[in-house]
Amino acid sequence: MTSFASTLSDTRVMFRRNLKHQLRYPSVTVMLVGLPIVFLLLFVYVFGGQLGAGLGPHQGRHDYLDYLVPGILLITLASVVQGTAIMVAMDMTGGIIDRFRTMAIPRSSVLTGHVLGSLLQTLLAIAVLIGVAFGLGYRSSAGPLRWLAALGILALAGFALIWLAVALGLAAKSVETASNTPMFLILLPFLGSGFVPTATMPSGLRQFAEYQPFTPVADTVRGLLTGAAVGDHAIVAAVWCVGTAAGSYLWSVRLYDRRRAVQPR
Amino acid sequence: MSRAGTLAVSASGLRKSFGARLVLDGLDLEVAEGTIFALLGPNGAGKTTIIRILSTLITADAGKIRVAGRDVVTDADGVRAVIGVTGQFSAVDNLLTGAENLQMMTDLRHLGRRAGARRVAELLEQFELADAANQRLSTYSGGMRRRLDLAMTLVSRPQVIFLDEPTTGLDPPSRLTMWQIVRDLAAAGVTILLTTQYLDEADQLADRIAVLDQGHIVAEGTPAELKDRIPGGHFRLHFADGDLLRSATSLLPGAAADQDQLVLQVPADGSVDSLRQLLDTLHHARIAVERLTIHTPDLDDVFLAVTGSHAAGERDRDATTQGAAPR
Numbered sequence: 188m189t190s191f192a193s194t195l196s197d198t199r200v201m202f203r204r205n206l207k208h209q210l211r212y213p214s215v216t217v218m219l220v221g222l223p224i225v226f227l228l229l230f231v232y233v234f235g236g237q238l239g240a241g242l243g244p245h246q247g248r249h250d251y252l253d254y255l256v257p258g259i260l261l262i263t264l265a266s267v268v269q270g271t272a273i274m275v276a277m278d279m280t281g282g283i284i285d286r287f288r289t290m291a292i293p294r295s296s297v298l299t300g301h302v303l304g305s306l307l308q309t310l311l312a313i314a315v316l317i318g319v320a321f322g323l324g325y326r327s328s329a330g331p332l333r334w335l336a337a338l339g340i341l342a343l344a345g346f347a348l349i350w351l352a353v354a355l356g357l358a359a360k361s362v363e364t365a366s367n368t369p370m371f372l373i374l375l376p377f378l379g380s381g382f383v384p385t386a387t388m389p390s391g392l393r394q395f396a397e398y399q400p401f402t403p404v405a406d407t408v409r410g411l412l413t414g415a416a417v418g419d420h421a422i423v424a425a426v427w428c429v430g431t432a433a434g435s436y437l438w439s440v441r442l443y444d445r446r447r448a449v450q451p452r
Numbered sequence: 453m454s455r456a457g458t459l460a461v462s463a464s465g466l467r468k469s470f471g472a473r474l475v476l477d478g479l480d481l482e483v484a485e486g487t488i489f490a491l492l493g494p495n496g497a498g499k500t501t502i503i504r505i506l507s508t509l510i511t512a513d514a515g516k517i518r519v520a521g522r523d524v525v526t527d528a529d530g531v532r533a534v535i536g537v538t539g540q541f542s543a544v545d546n547l548l549t550g551a552e553n554l555q556m557m558t559d560l561r562h563l564g565r566r567a568g569a570r571r572v573a574e575l576l577e578q579f580e581l582a583d584a585a586n587q588r589l590s591t592y593s594g595g596m597r598r599r600l601d602l603a604m605t606l607v608s609r610p611q612v613i614f615l616d617e618p619t620t621g622l623d624p625p626s627r628l629t630m631w632q633i634v635r636d637l638a639a640a641g642v643t644i645l646l647t648t649q650y651l652d653e654a655d656q657l658a659d660r661i662a663v664l665d666q667g668h669i670v671a672e673g674t675p676a677e678l679k680d681r682i683p684g685g686h687f688r689l690h691f692a693d694g695d696l697l698r699s700a701t702s703l704l705p706g707a708a709a710d711q712d713q714l715v716l717q718v719p720a721d722g723s724v725d726s727l728r729q730l731l732d733t734l735h736h737a738r739i740a741v742e743r744l745t746i747h748t749p750d751l752d753d754v755f756l757a758v759t760g761s762h763a764a765g766e767r768d769r770d771a772t773t774q775g776a777a778p779r
Contacts, residue, residue, distance in 0.1 A: 193562060200559045204545065211588075212546045286543035286604065289507045291532040292560050 190293075197292045208274060209308060219270045220312045222373075223263040223318055227311055230255055230382065231235060231323055236381065254318050257408035258381025261401055263316050264309060264345045265372035267350035271305040275356030276365030302349050309345040313338070330412045338387020338409040340424055346405045347428040348372060351437035357442035380405045400427035459518075460485045460612050460643035461506060467513035468501055475501045476512070477667040483645055483660075488638045490654035491647040492755065493664035499647035500540060502664075503616045505646070507537040520611050536610035540617045542597050543604070544589055550600050551576065551585040557607040558690050575603040579633075595626030602633065613637065614644040619653060631657060651752050663758050671758040678754045687730060689716040690743040704730075 209216055230238070231252050239251030239314060278284050278297070287297055317325075320342040329337070352369050359365035378395060379385065379402035385393050410417035461483035467589045468476040475498045483489040491499045504510045506519055517523070522530040537543075545553050554575055558568030576582040579599040589597060598618070605613060619627045620632070634657055638644055648654050654661045655675050663671040663678070671678055691697040691714045701709045701717050708717045720726045727746070734741060 196562065197560055200556060204548070204556060205515075207552065208547050281546070282539055282541040282543035283545050285509060285539055285541075288509055289535065289537040290560060291529045349606065404541055 194293045194296060195243070197296040197396070198299045198303070200301045201296050203300075205274070205300050205304025206307070209304060213360070215270050215273075216312075217267050218307060220263070220315055222266045223259055223312070223316055226262055227255070227259045227316065227319060227323070230259070237342060241383070241387070244404045252323060252325050253327075253413065254409070255382065256317075256325055257306065257405045257412065258376050258407060259320070260313055260316060260341055261344070261376040261381055261405055262373060263312050264341065264348050265369075265376065267309045267312050267345070268305065268348045268372065269306070269366065269369050270357035271301060271349050271352040272365045272369045273302055273357070275353050276303075276362045294423060294443060295342075298353055298443060300316060302346070303352055305348060305349045306342070309349065310338075313341055313345075327412045329412045333411045333414070336370040337408045337429060340404060340407050340411070340421065340428075343425065343428040343432075347431035350432045350439060354435045354442060358437055375399060375401045376405065380409075400424075400431065402428060458485045458489075458545065459483065460491075461519050461645060463506070463515055463517040464503070466517065468498075468504065468505065468510075469513060475667055476505075479515075479667065479669055481662065481669070483643060486638065486641050488634065488646065489642045490661045492644070492649070492651065492654045492657035492661055494649060495649075497664040498618055498662055498667045501537070503647060505647070507614050508532055508705060509537075523776050530566040533608075534611045536605035536608070536613045537628070538598075538601050538605045538613070538615050540619060540620065540690050544597060545600050546589045549586050549588055550581050550592070550596075552659065553589070553604055557604045561608040563607070571607060571739045575606065579603045593626075594687070595622055598622060598626065598630065599633075601729075606637075608759045610642065612643045612645070615644060615704055617647055617649070619650070621649070623717050628652075636690065649668065651750065651755055655750070663755060664767075665779050667757070672752075679749045681754065682756075685720055685746075685748050685751065687718045687720050687727070688745045688747060689734075689741050690714060690745075691716065692740065692742050697741055700734065700741075702735055703733055 227372040231248065235251045239247040239249070239254075242250055242254060259330075275298075278301075284297065290295070327334070351372075355368045356365045359368060376382070378392070379399050380396065381401060384404065385396040388396055403420045404427070406420040407417055407424045409415070410420060458570060460480055461481060463479065466476050466479040466481065467474075468712050479498075479502070481502070491502060494501050505512045506517065507526065508524050508531055511525060517525070519531045522534070524531050545556065548556065551572060554572040555568060557583065559686075559730045560710065563571055576585050579602070581596060581603065584592060584596060589600070592600065600617075602618070615634070619630050622630060631653070634644060634646070649732075658675065660674055661678060662669045671681070673681075684715040689700065691700065694711060694714065697709055697711070697714050697716060701707055704716070704718055706719055709715075710717070718730060720730070
């Protein structure tokens with residue numbers, strides 16, 4: 188077997204392992220997807236009337252739903268990758284990883300397996316959330332191409348966040364830590380254009396909100412789905428995603444190599 | 453070296469520190485092909501560190517190490533292809549079933565679908581896990597997990613197997629099963645390097661034993677050679693009353709009497725001649741002996757004798773009470 192074919196094969200084994208873990212632990216997936224659904228309901232039915240009125244004259248709850256959906260989809264990404272960090276940390280604190288490391292398998296395949304598994308989970312979660320949003324009355328004027336582009340940028344952002352979560356999972360000393368450190372990711376869409384226009388924020392917070400990575404992603408998705416101009420948001424979003432993914436990948440590989448090498452046991 | 457061609461493991465000048473703590477201090481190790489080699493030592497002696505270095509998990513600070521003729525640093529993947537490792541902590545996937553765990557290994561070893569399935573069935577049978585094959589590991593007992601762990605190691609029929617404390621935490625029947633598995637593997641020509649803190653385990657299994665203490669090998673040899681190094685053998689004679697004990701003591705020079713327990717300890721080399729001589733002497737003097745036991749030096753004596761020199765006072769006291777001879 189060539190080294191490329193064997194890398195592919197080993198990665199597939201790890202991907203399958205990750206999917207089996209997800210199936211054996213369905214409650215985790217339900218919880219991770221449940222959180223953004225609860226947020227969606229909360230923001231549409233509790234805050235939606237008031238927030239919708241703030242969007243402009245003659246606007247209401249229904250208009251706010253249209254504004255909200257990209258933000259909720261980012262929350263969905265941030266929520267699902269909590270599970271990624273936990274899974275990776277569980278792996279690292281167990282003995283199985285040492286077995287893998289004493290076998291002639293490419294070191295990246297273990298991590299790539301996690302990433303691919305989480306990516307599939309992310310896409311499914313996005314589909315569920317869009318379905319729920321449609322059920323609540325969300326409508327988009329976007330054509331298939333724009334939808335595809337929106338899903339593409341969400342997948343790219345998901346990919347970046349998953350690698351970041353892998354690194355956080357590897358860096359965590361325990362599973363408990365790994366379930367806490369990626370929490371800030373859920374907060375970030377709120378401190379951006381995910382839920383309200385950044386223009387309504389006080390200065391200082393507004394500057395942060397405008398320049399943090401979730402904002403261009405939210406703006407790009409919103410633009411694509413409402414049919415508005417996307418402008419250079421898409422490029423900024425893509426640069427953020429690729430940069431985060433690459434940085435997190437390098438960090439992860441480094442952590443994976445170092446892992447346990449320093450433990451005296 | 454003349455034996456170089458038949459060495460499964462050779463390490464020289466092995467050195468490793470974790471921070472300021474020196475764990476292995478210029479250690480040499482040679483394991484001949486097809487033999488069982490035991491690393492015996494207390495916790496913290498460096499056993500696990502040696503296994504982790506030899507199995508490419510961590511790198512040594514210094515030293516030349518070859519496993520199955522391959523260098524662990526420059527040809528790590530070559531080493532990984534021919535070794536199997538079962539560590540101290542079970543290296544199994546708890547969310548999968550036994551069969552799925554094994555299948556994952558056959559996939560990662562690229563055995564192919566049909567050969568892989570055959571190997572999985574074979575190993576499940578061999579390790580008496582067939583009934584539990586499709587159960588999740590949460591239902592497995594400690595012994596079953598350890599057997600599965602070893603079965604996963606054996607998927608690719610490794611030439612050299614590292615077993616880090618293979619029976620720690622197992623109940624006596626599981627321990628015996630594990631010993632038999634290790635013997636069967638060695639009989640099939642596999643080289644086995646195992647670590648243990650149980651002296652009887654090393655005695656039972658190993659062709660050669662290295663006693664490890666604080667990063668040094670303090671003694672090495674076959675179990676018999678190690679025991680020969682320690683003069684600790686004696687006969688123990690139990691008497692019915694103190695008069696008999698006193699009479700016997702006066703007859704036998706060098707014997708140590710214990711008045712409370714009515715026991716006389718007679719130093720001896722354990723040979724049949726010395727036993728016959730002892731019994732003759734007692735018979736002629738018409739001294740009745742209630743019971744006689746023969747104490748041959750065991751690895752406990754060896755261990756305490758060779759590691760006692762720089763150990764804590766507690767261990768020295770143990771050595772004294774257990775009758776190990778001074779060095």
